[in-house]
Each structure stands twice: as structure tokens, then as C-alpha cells.
Amino acid sequence: MIKIHAEHLITPMGSSPKKGNEMRKLFETFDTDIIIDKGKILDIKKHKSHDDYTIEAKLVTPALIDAHTHIPFYGKRAREFYLRARGKSYSEIFEQGGGIHNSVKMIRNASIDEIVKQNIDYLKIFKRNGICAIEGKSGYGLEKINELKQLKSITVLNEIQDIKIIPTFLGLHAIPLEENKNEYIKKVESWLEDIKKFTNTIDVFCDKGVFLPDDIKELFESAKNKGFKIRFHADEIENVGATKFAVKIGAVSADHLLKIGDEEIELLSNSNTIATLMPGTSFYLGEPFANARKLIDNGAAIALGSDFNPGSCPIFTPSFIMHLALRFLKMEPEEILTAYTLNSAYVLDIENGKIEPGYKCDIALWNTNEFLDIPYMFDQNFLKGIIINGKVTMY
Numbered sequence: 001m002i003k004i005h006a007e008h009l010i011t012p013m014g015s016s017p018k019k020g021n022e023m024r025k026l027f028e029t030f031d032t033d034i035i036i037d038k039g040k041i042l043d044i045k046k047h048k049s050h051d052d053y054t055i056e057a058k059l060v061t062p063a064l065i066d067a068h069t070h071i072p073f074y075g076k077r078a079r080e081f082y083l084r085a086r087g088k089s090y091s092e093i094f095e096q097g098g099g100i101h102n103s104v105k106m107i108r109n110a111s112i113d114e115i116v117k118q119n120i121d122y123l124k125i126f127k128r129n130g131i132c133a134i135e136g137k138s139g140y141g142l143e144k145i146n147e148l149k150q151l152k153s154i155t156v157l158n159e160i161q162d163i164k165i166i167p168t169f170l171g172l173h174a175i176p177l178e179e180n181k182n183e184y185i186k187k188v189e190s191w192l193e194d195i196k197k198f199t200n201t202i203d204v205f206c207d208k209g210v211f212l213p214d215d216i217k218e219l220f221e222s223a224k225n226k227g228f229k230i231r232f233h234a235d236e237i238e239n240v241g242a243t244k245f246a247v248k249i250g251a252v253s254a255d256h257l258l259k260i261g262d263e264e265i266e267l268l269s270n271s272n273t274i275a276t277l278m279p280g281t282s283f284y285l286g287e288p289f290a291n292a293r294k295l296i297d298n299g300a301a302i303a304l305g306s307d308f309n310p311g312s313c314p315i316f317t318p319s320f321i322m323h324l325a326l327r328f329l330k331m332e333p334e335e336i337l338t339a340y341t342l343n344s345a346y347v348l349d350i351e352n353g354k355i356e357p358g359y360k361c362d363i364a365l366w367n368t369n370e371f372l373d374i375p376y377m378f379d380q381n382f383l384k385g386i387i388i389n390g391k392v393t394m395y
Ligand code: NIG
Pocket: 070, 099, 100, 103, 205, 233, 236, 281, 307, 309, 310, 311, 312, 313
């Protein structure tokens, strides 16, 4: 049994996802004891006495959940950062056979051991910053054996460290240089039975120069029939109708959404497809930010993620992502906390993201009373400790 004395506790509570104004309604209390047993919240009550098993914290929130990363990748792409800083665009580098294709070469040449070794270091930093769970994707193999290699690396990573990685199959991340698009899509469809042994979620880079809604319609309907949940990289580079298709097919999330308009905002607001936003990518690529304000004001649900990957967002520190969300997505602090906890948990289908009696919860303990300090002084690490699956780590 663990007892936390929280000077200040803030958490979303109740049903998920939280949509629109509901994202701002948090449960907040002061001078409170939180009792946890086997990773489950037993009770939340007025603080009475200090005893030997009390952990002291200025601020307690649910541990954070990053709803969209490209872990595990192999190698890095610093040269592309340099080229972009000197004027080349992300799309130009990709069209010339670089970008994602560079990561594909590196994954194909790496062993599971090598992939695990590189990515475990990132996971330690995620945890040190208050994150208990992330999404991870394949998508740098682009052939069956190497897509499976990435998914197997996730299995190994889940066995040897604390952060839970929820895997997604992103075989449709790019058209492999050696393949024709339609033939590749057919191949991907034939892999689904084997992929299903590792994940029940499928994603696609549905955008200009990659896969268009018409290309993937059949495959996605077949994946849906096989029980896959659907996610989308939607309308990041250009509006190609990806968001519309994502809502129509009942995707759990439509991600990025940099180029959507009012019609898509309306569709998302009237659906249970979560608008998953990654302001780190807009910042890093110098692209516009998604219209989070209009999405929330119209009633949509937002989740936040880093999009951590070696090409379009080598950033994953949540305090910095929160800084960008507050400043450029115009999100309120309460909305940011809900998006980084309960709504992200909904996207990943895990029972986390709220501190509520009877529920499983991973918890972050912070060294400041004010949640707003975290996005404000984003390069300070305010994390004091984290409880994942009942295991306490204090820093
Ligand atoms: O989410 N948009 C497509 N995929 C990634 C980028 C991957 C890469 O460049 O390696 C993204 O931005």
C-alpha cells in the first residue's frame, strides 16, 4: 500500500473521452491523501496524519501519456535537420529518396538488440519526465519481416522497462522505393493475420505523395473487419480528404490535422474520433499549428502526443510539448492536462489517465504547486517521482 500526501491534486475524472468544454473540468483538491494498492486507487481523502509510508508531493497528477510516437526507430537523421535549416523542405528530402527512406534502410540493417538498445535510452528519459505510457509504431520496415522486427522490438522493450508501449502497425508509412504503390498495398493486406499477433491497431500516412483515401479504402475496410482499430496520419502536408475518411470509417484518432478546414472540424466535433495533435512537429518543421482552439470550442476531443521520430520531430519532452500547446495551440492548462492523460489513454485503450477510486492509475509527483509552471519553465524538470504499475521511482 502506498499513501501519498498531495498538497495539490488535479486530475480528470469520470467518463472518457472528454470533449470540448468538458476537457477543462478537472477534479481539484488540496491537502489530500491518495491511497494506492497494487497500482489501483483505493481512496482519496482529507489528509490526517503523517506516517512512515507517506510520500510527500506538492502537486499530484495522473502520469502523462504520449498518444503518438514513432518509437522504435534506429539511427538518426541529423543531416536532414541541417539540410532543412538551409532551406530544403521535408517533402523535398523525402521525394529525393531520403527522409523516411533513410530510417527504413537503418531499420532493415539493424538487429532487434540494436533497436532495443537505442530506444531504451529514450524510454528512460520519457519516464524521467513523468510519462508512464506511449504509443509506438512500426513503419520503418516496409516489408513484412522488418515491420515485424519493429513490433517484436516493442515486445522486448515492454518486458525490460517500466513504460508501457502500445504498438501500432504503420506498414503504410511510405511506398517502399523498390515497390509499386498498389502492389505494396495488396502485400500489406496479406500480412494482417501475422501483424495481429502483435497489435490490433493500424495506421496510415494518408497525405500528398503517400497514400490517398481511395488507395487504402479496401485495405482499411478489411482491417476493420479483422478487428483492427484504425488511426490516421491525416492531412498533415495537404488536405487530401484523410480526416473525412478517418471519421467515416470510425477511426479512433485522426492525427496531425495541420491542413484541415471547418468541414473537418465539424465532422470531428460530432464524432468520437480523437483529434490527436503534435505541436512539436509544427514547431520543428516550421509548419502551421493545428486549430486546436476551434476544435475544442466546437466540441471535439483532443489528445496530445510528441510524434517523436528522427525526421519530423526529434522532440519528446512533455513540458516543451505543453509549452507549445499552451502558446500556439491556444489550449488552456486544464485542457492540456486532460489531453495528455485521460484522452490519450482513450486513444491507446488503456485504463489510465485519471486518479479516481476504483481505477488503475499511474501517478506523477511534481516539485511545484502550480501545474502551469510545467509548460511555463519548460526546460526545468519539475518531476519529483513517478508511480507506474504500483512501482515508485523517486528522483
Ligand atoms: O508523423 N508523417 C509521417 N510520419 C512521421 C514522420 C516520420 C519520419 O520522417 O521519419 C510524422 O511526421
